[in-house]
Amino acid sequence: MSCTIVVEGEGSKNQARFQYEWKEEGVTINDSQNTCWRSLSVVLRSTSDSTGFSWPKNVEDSRLSIEIASNERHQIKSEDFGSPAAFRFVLDSLIAADHENGTVVTLIVPQSRAYIVRSDIIPLRLVDCPVVKIVRSFSEPHQLFEGGPVRLDSKSFPAAFAAAAGGLILQQSRGITIESLLRSLNVELSNRLSFPWLSTQVPKRKTLAVVEGGRYGPDNGGTGESIYAAAHALGIDMVVLDDAGHWLTDPRYAHWTKAFIPIDLPDQPDEKFPGQVIEALRAYDGPIDGIMTFYDCFKSSIAEVATRLSLPTASPEAYATATNKYKTSVFEGRKSYQASSVEEASKAVQEGDLEFPLIIKPCNGYLSEGVFRAENLPQMLADIQVINTERHGMEFVIEKYCDGPEVDANFVLCDGEVIFFEASDDFPKSADANGDGKFKSFIELANVLPSKLPKQEVATIRDSLHQSLLRMNLRDGFFHLEARMDNSALEYATQNNVLDLFERETPAKRAPAVWLIEINPRPPAIQVSQAVEHTYGIDYFGLSLLFAIDDKHRVRQLSHPFAQGAQYWCEIIFIPVEKGGVYQSGDVCAELFERRPDLAQSVSKCFCFLKKGAKVADPYEEGIGSWVAYFNVFSRESRLHVLEIAEEVKKEVRFSIV
Template identity: 30%
Template structure:
């Protein structure tokens, strides 16, 4: 059976691969084909599609104007209405623009480390009709002017990327000397966000103020947005710590969190301490490795979340809350416990009124700061939430559940308070992006590029999630991203380990949306007692409910621990 996707009116395609992006989960035994080119003009049907007497010529005219086709096996269980409802719920936004879309060029500073992590960015640019120029250091894999690289980017501009005060001017000069007209510039690398914003200011390109990026990058300045001065401190030595404690400028209330003030990656060196001795020990390690020193802040024992927000002209277009399962640092009293993520779930299980309150609290902080356009990935801890992580007495699975027997009143003013842990003034990472795009249909990389070139119309359309009646608002499924830690030192089989696990659970393997092993065969794994590292990530999806996808993730984890 062939099901054709037809344009509903005349217009210019907003994104040429929208069929694969939005209908990918419908594939299964079906085959998807898309026929569109970037920025293509489409003509809507001239015939009455409700007529039962379309002649062959009219049918052929309609087919020739199709944006794509879905090929389905036909059997007695086939239900055309289910397929039509599935399509309508996923193509839930206008995919045609009534006005022509001007071809634009966007520059990406730091072109991603490899093809796999970069491809979603390059593909989004291409299908949005954006010419992509990559700016990076000489020798980057995208620099050679090969056929493969030309398919991913229009041009490559080599530059000295040393992180110093002269970098913004070097970027601006390199762009000017390249003779490429740039309509916008962006980066996905935390440590370059400030420099790229300053470069955009020099080139008078669309950007949020570099001063906002400075606050977001420096965790001390971020903490000042919410916490009282005596609740947190930044130190570079034990002498600094003792001085501020003696002067009562800092009043430590244990447990506390200690972490690098700037930089830091994947919760590296983030530590919960119970007393001053533990505080001084971890602080010395951080200050030795990180020139910016250590940040000491309160530990909030409520649920941890990611809050992703798309903003345009100071207005919130889209929000998403991601539930993070407790880490070892949450469940252990020992200071050696790490805060490496163990798993995240979407859609969130928090009550809708709490989700709305949390997103408003975050927006009310980041927008006045100057973040009026773009995608923002914030990490948040809650206090006074109506929900807490608890183990289910039957299944043993840990998930959010009511913190008390008192029934929540949606009409009452929410008591929940969101404490910002970090403001990442960029989209979430590649794997979180895949998780969100599969679950809600929103492509954060596309949104970031459209914000960079100041295209608010397409940015708004890109921010519209699914509308599947049988699923929670905005979602087409429940999804779980599982983090599998390195368990012991030694030489690894790499991807073969993950393959062996999946071979033992074939019924779960078919529910895997994406997986990635961070080590290749023959690599030496670090000692977990010295370095906390993630071995692999696995994204699972289910239309059968949150508990079902959690159960699958738990089974994969147990099989991995056996291997």
């Protein structure tokens, strides 16, 4: 059945007419928790408009009606669509409709009485879907959907939108019929939404205190937008404790928090810090359901605060071991030494009969700053003096260097069970034995997911690191681990001008073994977290927030990856700063895409960290590592293809530091 929508533009006689027709092709999904949803699709076509028709300056002022007969119209009010977001989506869909192909719109409609577990779940799971042009959520946090069937008759148009959790405008292509497009969409929806994103459990709004609200704001490529957008979508109120003048106090971001409590945050906390946090919390007149931090150095202290306030947490001792690289190495049973001066380091090497090459790294370091591979004692002693002790403290670790392929291993543990795991390949750094680059450091250069290591090696990594976490008494939470696979069947090599993992030329003499480098009890940096979110459909920041308020029910619901696994191959490209000076260029991402628009279509996310005129620290002289930009490159064709595109991106990025 086809019906007509009439839009009144500027002036009562200024009208446009659109035909709409419901399509029966759709998909209905029942999940394991007795909640159900279905897709409904409608085709909109512009049929006629009066001469000089124009939309109102404020599009939301448009007046719509459904033409039932030649002289009978049924007026539609904006509130009939259920939400301002749904009404705006309808207007955008009509604006996009043309005479020939029209616009194909699909609605995701819950069919049983249930609450949405995260209000932006539809855009989150439809990210980078090849058949979707635009995706919007119509939902509010904790929204209850009554469910039930939706009638598809002449007057049902707004009611269908009011019943929907979100809407999609499909990507139409020449030569592809609407029927074929909808069949492709049904495959995608089954892959992306076949998990319990609806719940019969009545939600409760909770308040979470966060100590250290993010060092960098959205303007500087920080994680803030990901964290606070997730909190809003999950219906979590955020109370932030951080230094006065923090970027969250900017009026643009003030709505992200329920309260901001100023407190002096140290780089390295002491035994008084937990008491200071508790005292600061007394300034907040309201309940606190959980407390957390994304800053590794604060993890043990904030766990002590949570323990004293009877809030959900792992033990302070577990975090103290996990966030100290020396304690982690000793816990793993490795021959490691801790020192705080060149004299102590020299003595440790000589008395410990250590063989070079060795790794030196701060016990409480981050961003791979102060990490060196030393080939001999003089080099080691020179490298130690470069460690930025103000940022990372005096203590550092000395231990064997493992040259096996490095992986990032991300775990979601719930009651000790691995409910999500993924591994990606961390490509050689410039300081690795097989690395390349003028400045020898361990700053990230490239990361590719999923991992290419043999399945049995990935399984060994998962099982071994899982047991390490359990032995450390870390049973609930998100954990980002870095490890190497000693004696792997694969090694990095360049073949046909492409660097990747290939079968070793000389087989390993011993069985593969996992070498744990470090444990980060929080999500990885924004580049990696975004790459995983796009590749698997899982938001690490949102899960971390839920763990902090002990909402394991939603943790389990939101830890389901796409049914078919990774939707594509992805490489994260890090463009490092290799010398100090003044940055002379602009936004390298925008400049590249203007010059090479063909590369832009293969990049899901990117960001330029530097602005023209910025002073850049010398990574070797000042011990501070940084990046110019990053690009998350993807390919649905093959791993080789994504590596080739990424190499082209790296070659084409242009900037100057003088």
